Amino acid sequence: MPKLAANITMMFNELPFLERIQASAQSGFKAVEFLFPYDFDAQDIAAELKRHSVRNALFNMPPGDWNAGERGIAALPGRSQEFRDGVAKAISYAQALGTPNVHAMAGLLPADADANLCRATFIENLKYAAQQCAAHGITVLIEPINQRDMPGYFLSLQDQAHAIREEVGEPNLKVQMDFYHAQIMEGDIAMTFRKYQPHVGHIQIAGVPERHEPDTGEVNHAYLFRLLDELGYDGWVGCEYRPANGTVQGLGWMNSLMDK
Template sequence: MPRFAANLTMMFNEVPFPQRFDAAANAGFEAVEFLFPYEHAPQDIAQWLDKNRLVNALFNMPPGDWAAGERGIASLPGREEEFRAGVARALDYAQAMGTKRLHAMAGLLPAKADRGLHRATYIANLRYAARELAAHDITLLIEPINPRDMPGYFLNSQADAHAIRAEVGAANLKVQMDFYHAQIVEGDLAATFRKHADGIGHVQIASVPTRNEPDDGEVNYPYLFRMLDELGYDGWVGCEYRPRGRTEDGLGWMKSL
């Protein structure tokens, strides 16, 4: 059976963020992930993890001005120094919390943007981040996100993400495959995972099209979980979904496994 990590940004919202670590552990999770930790001191989060014997599977580097609508800056020309400062800040948190995977969000393309320039910026920034993270044995992740949920996002498909990974040429750069996003953009999930398995560093799940628990909708998750076991995938599977009601009430899908 795959190893599941509770996404504390979306799950257990019935309680404040610090209490979600307790709730996840009590529900049977051994790992957690979240979008951003930066509203809390890294030492505090490390304490919440240690108290509950939880692994932090993943979090995102600083995304720019999230409240103003920014969704990452890795592909944005002119923001390179800010990106590098974000890498350093994320590393401080990762080292305090024992995190081994960090995601760099690409960002939104402005209207009439020169996509080639943004791609070149993205490649250069990823090479820098991969070098910085490699010194601490940390994997850098990039994630394609569907344009329905995030219009204008630079990176949408697994194919493009793996082409970028190959161009960057860093051994510690991997692609995050969120089955929810991948189903919306390109489908053919099992074949796509098999094709790129060596370059996939993290998996996430949610139902399609509603992004709720993975026990309904058009994706056959029991089949995909068996495939992950068959292929020997030993990473975490992040539960990045919005519970239909109380988080605990919707965990029957996991308990049935």
């Protein structure tokens, strides 16, 4: 059975953010992930993680103005200094929380964007981020996100992400493979994972298409979990789904998938 991390941005959000760490531990999770920690003092989060013997597997670098609809700035020309400031902030939090992975969101491209310039900007920013993070033992992740949920996002396909990873050429840059996004965009999850496994740094799951519990929808997560075990994947699997009827009420999927 893979190592599961509760995504406490989506899960346990019946509770205030810091209390979700305890709720995750009480539900059997050994790790949590979340979108952003920056509204809270890093030491307060670290204290809750330590108190409940829970690790933080992942969070995102600052994404620009999230409330205004921005979804990352790493591929946006003219925002490189802001991106670099965000790298420093993310490293500071990752050091405090003991976080091994930080995700650099590419961003939404304007309709008139120069795609080649955006790609070059993304590659330059990722090189900088990876080099800065390498000094602290931190892996930088990039994630293809489906165009249905996030129209206009720069990065949508697995081969696109891995081509960028190869061009950046930094060993601590890896791809975050969200099986939910991958199924929506291209399917063939198992064979794609087999192809790219050494370069996949983190996995996320959710039921497709509703993004509820992983035992719902069209993806056979029991099969995929067996595949991860067979191939020796030792990273975290983030449970980034929206509980259909309350987080705790929906956690029976963990036992059901373990039994298959």
